[in-house]
Amino acid sequence: MKQSCILGESIKEIINEEYGDGIMSAIDFFCSVDKVKGVDGKDRVxxxxxxKYLPHTEQKSEHMVSRLNLG
Structure with a gap:
């Protein structure tokens, strides 16, 4: 599956174009491989x-619990 390594950045760009700035999580991730017949009758993969799509969220240091004055 060398193509997934080579095309990784392109796939990420397509996800960003379709859904906005974010990533596809590797947690709760599934991959399936199927063989189908093409219109020419030849096998295709x-x-x-x-x-899961995870949108980018900006994390600001002033919102960190460890920096809040809770006393």
């Missing part, structure tokens, strides 16, 4: 990546 279908890869399906099924993962």
């Amino acid at each position: 279908v890869l399906t990546f099924d993962g």
